Amino acid sequence: MLEGIGVETVAVDPRSAEVGANFDWLTSVGARLSWVETQPSTGRAIAVLSASTGLTGYSVPGGSVGSSLHAYGGMPHLFAPSGALVAVDAATGRLITPFGHTGDDGFTYGDLAGCGDEMLAVREHERGDQLVALDRASGELRVLLTTDGFLASPRFHEGRLAWTRWTNDVMPWDSCEIWIANYTPGQDLSRPRRLAGGPTESAIQPCWGIDGTLYFMSDRSGWWNLYRWRNGPVEAVAPMSAECATAPWESGYTNFALLPAGQVVMTVQSGPEQQLLVVERDGASRVIQTPYTSTKPYIAATGNRVAFIGASPTRAPEIAVATTDGSDKIEIIRRSTTRVEEPAASTPxxxxxxxxxxxxxxxxxxxxxxxxxxxxxxxxxxxxxxxxxxxxxxxxxxxxxxxxxxxxxxxxxxxxxxxxxxxxxxxxxxxxxxxxxxxxxxxxxxxxxxxxxxxxxxxxxxxxxxxxxxxxxxxxxxxxxxxxxxxxxxxxxxxxxxxxxxxxxxxxxxxxxxxxxxxxxxxxxxxxxxxxxxxxxxxxxxxxxxxxxxxxxxxxxxxxxxxxxxxxxxxxxxxxxxxxxxxxxxxxxxxxxxxx
CATH class of the missing domain: 3.40.50.1820 (Alpha/Beta hydrolase fold, catalytic domain)
Known part of the structure; x- marks a missing residue:
C-alpha cells in the first residue's frame, strides 16, 4: 500500500551542469531523454527530463534519486510518456510514485522498467528478490515472481516478459540466465522458460525489438557478444573477439540500443578503450567516429540517432547524441562547467x-x-x-x-x-x-x-x-x-x-x-x-x-x-x-x- 507524498521538482541550470557533476542512467522517453545528474553544491542526485522547451529536474523530498539494489544499484527512475516520474529514494530504498511511497516494507527497490499501463521493478530483501508490477492508474503493487537468488532487467513487449536471474552462490558475470514468460499486465506470468545462460555462460541485458525479436548479450563464445532469438534457434548478431557488455555490477545496464530502421548500436571494448559500433541489418558494421574513449553502459536510441555518456582522458563525462547514417555528427546535450585555470591534463x-x-x-x-x-x-x-x-x-x-x-x-x-x-x-x-x-x-x-x-x-x-x-x-x-x-x-x-x-x-x-x-x-x-x-x-x-x-x-x-x-x-x-x-x-x- 502506498502512502505519503511523491517526487518534487528542483531547479536545473539549462546552460550546463555544475563543476564535478556526474551523469548516469541515461534513457529515452519517446523523443526525449532522461538521466540522473549529481549536483555537487547540494550533494543531491536528481532525475532530469529533457524536451525542446528545456530541462526539468525532479528529486525525492529532501533526498537523492538512487538505488542500492544488490548493494551497487539499479535503474532508479522511470518517466511515463506523460512525464510522470517514479523514482527510488537513495537513502531509504523506497519507491516514490505520484501516489506516494512504498513505506517501510523492508525492501530495496530498483531496476525500474515500463510495461504498458504498469511499471515493473525488482525489489530485494535479505531473503531474496521479487519482481513486482505497479499499476500506474491505481498504485496497486503486485508480486509476479519470488526467488531466494537474484532477478534483474525485466523487459516487456506485446504479451511477453523477459528477465535475468542467477542463483545466490554465483556472480552474474560468471553465470546468469535469461528467462521469458507470457504476460498480460494485471495478470500472472505463465509458461516461464529459460532461453539462454547457465553454469558456464553469462547471458545479460535482454531487450525486445519492435518485431518481437529478443536481443541479449552472452559470453558463450568467451566474449560478451550480441545475440538474438525469435521463436527459433539463438543466433549471433555480430561475433567478434571483443567485449560488448559491461560486467553487471548494477541492474539495468544497456550496452546496446535498437534503432527504428533495424540497426543496432553497441559499445565495443578492446582492452581499456571503448568505441561505438553500428551493426546494419545485413550484419555489416562500422565504427562511429567520436572524440570519446570511454562510454558508460547506458545507450539509448532517440529516433535514428543514439544518445550516450562519453568521456576521454581530456574530456569529463558528457551526454552526447550521434548520427548513425555515416556522417558521425555529434551534438552535446549536457556537460559540466569547466574551470579555465585547470592545468593541461596528463594523457595516458x-x-x-x-x-x-x-x-x-x-x-x-x-x-x-x-x-x-x-x-x-x-x-x-x-x-x-x-x-x-x-x-x-x-x-x-x-x-x-x-x-x-x-x-x-x-x-x-x-x-x-x-x-x-x-x-x-x-x-x-x-x-x-x-x-x-x-x-x-x-x-x-x-x-x-x-x-x-x-x-x-x-x-x-x-x-x-x-x-x-x-x-x-x-x-x-x-x-x-x-x-x-x-x-x-x-x-x-x-x-x-x-x-x-x-x-x-x-x-x-x-x-x-x-x-x-x-x-x-x-x-x-x-x-x-x-x-x-x-x-x-x-x-x-x-x-x-x-x-x-x-x-x-x-x-x-x-x-x-x-x-x-x-x-x-x-x-x-x-x-x-x-x-x-x-x-x-x-x-x-x-x-x-x-x-x-
Whole structure:
C-alpha cells in the first residue's frame, strides 16, 4: 500500500551542469531523454527530463534519486510518456510514485522498467528478490515472481516478459540466465522458460525489438557478444573477439540500443578503450567516429540517432547524441562547467607488460604534467572490483597527482574485464596473488624502462584494489608504501560481512594460502575509510590500524563519520590531501623534495 507524498521538482541550470557533476542512467522517453545528474553544491542526485522547451529536474523530498539494489544499484527512475516520474529514494530504498511511497516494507527497490499501463521493478530483501508490477492508474503493487537468488532487467513487449536471474552462490558475470514468460499486465506470468545462460555462460541485458525479436548479450563464445532469438534457434548478431557488455555490477545496464530502421548500436571494448559500433541489418558494421574513449553502459536510441555518456582522458563525462547514417555528427546535450585555470591534463600511454603467468597485461601510464626533468615517483593504482577495468577517461584523482609531479600507472591485472571470459576468471582463487604479481611487474617494467624513480614507488587502491595494495606490501619491493581506501581487508571475514550480492564473489576469489594482512605487512600503510561503509566494514580498518600502529607501520588513519564505501565531495578531497601528504613525507625520508 502506498502512502505519503511523491517526487518534487528542483531547479536545473539549462546552460550546463555544475563543476564535478556526474551523469548516469541515461534513457529515452519517446523523443526525449532522461538521466540522473549529481549536483555537487547540494550533494543531491536528481532525475532530469529533457524536451525542446528545456530541462526539468525532479528529486525525492529532501533526498537523492538512487538505488542500492544488490548493494551497487539499479535503474532508479522511470518517466511515463506523460512525464510522470517514479523514482527510488537513495537513502531509504523506497519507491516514490505520484501516489506516494512504498513505506517501510523492508525492501530495496530498483531496476525500474515500463510495461504498458504498469511499471515493473525488482525489489530485494535479505531473503531474496521479487519482481513486482505497479499499476500506474491505481498504485496497486503486485508480486509476479519470488526467488531466494537474484532477478534483474525485466523487459516487456506485446504479451511477453523477459528477465535475468542467477542463483545466490554465483556472480552474474560468471553465470546468469535469461528467462521469458507470457504476460498480460494485471495478470500472472505463465509458461516461464529459460532461453539462454547457465553454469558456464553469462547471458545479460535482454531487450525486445519492435518485431518481437529478443536481443541479449552472452559470453558463450568467451566474449560478451550480441545475440538474438525469435521463436527459433539463438543466433549471433555480430561475433567478434571483443567485449560488448559491461560486467553487471548494477541492474539495468544497456550496452546496446535498437534503432527504428533495424540497426543496432553497441559499445565495443578492446582492452581499456571503448568505441561505438553500428551493426546494419545485413550484419555489416562500422565504427562511429567520436572524440570519446570511454562510454558508460547506458545507450539509448532517440529516433535514428543514439544518445550516450562519453568521456576521454581530456574530456569529463558528457551526454552526447550521434548520427548513425555515416556522417558521425555529434551534438552535446549536457556537460559540466569547466574551470579555465585547470592545468593541461596528463594523457595516458598504453603499455603491454608480460606477467609471471605467461600472459600480457595492459598498463595506462600517466606521466607527470608538467615534466620536471627528473625521474618522477610512481603511484601504481589497481582498479576496484576486482572484476572491472581501468577507465580510459579523465580521472580527477589521477590528475591531482600528475599535476603535482607524480607518474600514475593504472593496471588491468588478470581478472579485469575487457579481455574476455578466460582472462576475467583468471583471478578466481588467486586474489591477492595474480593481481599483486601484475602490479609488481608493471612497476618493474616502468623502472627498467627508465620512466620512474626506482626508490619512490607507491601503490594505492580502493575497495578490492585496496586489498591488492595491502597485499603488495606484504612482501619485499618495489613498493615503499601502500594507501588502502575503503579497503576489503580480510577476505575470509568478508564472506560473511559483504552485501548479499557480493558474498559469492568473496568465496570465488579467495586464495586458500592468503596470510592475515595485519601480521604480514612490511611497509608503511595509510588507511582511509568511511564509518558508514556497508561493503567493507570499518571495524576491519580499525583493527588493522591498531595492529599496524603497534608494529610502527601505520602511516595514518583517516576515518569519515557518516561516509559510506564511496568518497565524494569534501571527503574525497580530504582523502587526496592526506594521501599526498603521506607520499611527500615518505619522499622526504628518502631525501626527495617534491615541488609545492
Amino acid at each position: 600511454e598504453l603499455h603491454r607488460v608480460s606477467t609471471g603467468g605467461g600472459t600480457t597485461i595492459t598498463v595506462l601510464l600517466y606521466p607527470p604534467s608538467p615534466v620536471e626533468g627528473r625521474l618522477p615517483p610512481l603511484i601504481v593504482r589497481p582498479h576496484a572490483g576486482p572484476t572491472y577495468h581501468s577507465e580510459f577517461r579523465l580521472d580527477r584523482e589521477v590528475q591531482f597527482f600528475t599535476s603535482r609531479g607524480f607518474a600514475v600507472a593504472e593496471v588491468d591485472y588478470r581478472g579485469s574485464t575487457g579481455y574476455g571470459r578466460t582472462f576475467r576468471k583468471a583471478l578466481d582463487g588467486n586474489w591477492g596473488r595474480f593481481d599483486v604479481e601484475d602490479c609488481r611487474n608493471a612497476a618493474l617494467h616502468l623502472i627498467a624502462s627508465g620512466r620512474v624513480c626506482p626508490d619512490a614507488v607507491f601503490i594505492s587502491g580502493a575497495s578490492a584494489g585496496g586489498y591488492t595494495a595491502l597485499k603488495a606490501v606484504c612482501e619485499d619491493g618495489p613498493f615503499a608504501l601502500a594507501v588502502a581506501r575503503s579497503a576489503i581487508i580480510d577476505p575470509e571475514r568478508w564472506r560473511t560481512t559483504a552485501p548479499r550480492f557480493q558474498r559469492p564473489h568473496a568465496t570465488i576469489l579467495a586464495s586458500a594460502t592468503s596470510p592475515v594482512v595485519a601480521a604480514a605487512v612490511r611497509q608503511q600503510v595509510l588507511l582511509v575509510h568511511g564509518a558508514a561503509d556497508q561493503v567493507a566494514p570499518v571495524d576491519d580498518a580499525d583493527e588493522l590500524a591498531t595492529a599496524l600502529r603497534q608494529r610502527g607501520l601505520l602511516a595514518g588513519l583517516v576515518r569519515f563519520d557518516g561516509v559510506g564505501h564511496y568518497l565524494s565531495g569534501s571527503a574525497q578531497q580530504v582523502a587526496l590531501d592526506a594521501e599526498l601528504a603521506t607520499y611527500r613525507k615518505a619522499l622526504l625520508d628518502l631525501g626527495i623534495v617534491m615541488p609545492a
